[in-house]
Amino acid sequence: MSDADFPIVIFHNPACGTSRNVVAMVEAAGYTPKIIEYLKAGWSHDQLRELASEAGLTFRQLMREKGTPAAELGLLGGTATEEQILDAMVAHPILVNRPIVVTPKGVRLCRPSEVVLDLLDRKPASFTKEDGEVVVL
8 A cells, every 4th residue: 555545644843742753653654644834834714624523623622722822812711712712723823732643544633642543554563752652552
């Protein structure tokens, strides 16, 4: 099976260890994923609606709080609507948690990084995360 038969897209933040581990795990399984650095590329409303829907997540569930302007934007108190959160995510891409992985098997927010294994047809023979943790496959 070629990569064309099993395309993988990773919405990636290279500053995030979990995101780096997901990319490395996918590559260790023998795939060449399409990597989209979403902080540079940004998001569209339609793109986030589709990804959230396919992952079965609300925008609130997809929102990253740590290291983002979520609190300053008033998104954490429970009063912000889904549309307000979506608008904020488009305006501030850092608000979207990562990594989001798309394969023919589905769309998932891969936190922890091992979640990506459920989206792959083949697994790496072994994998050790950046922090030295060995992933049991």
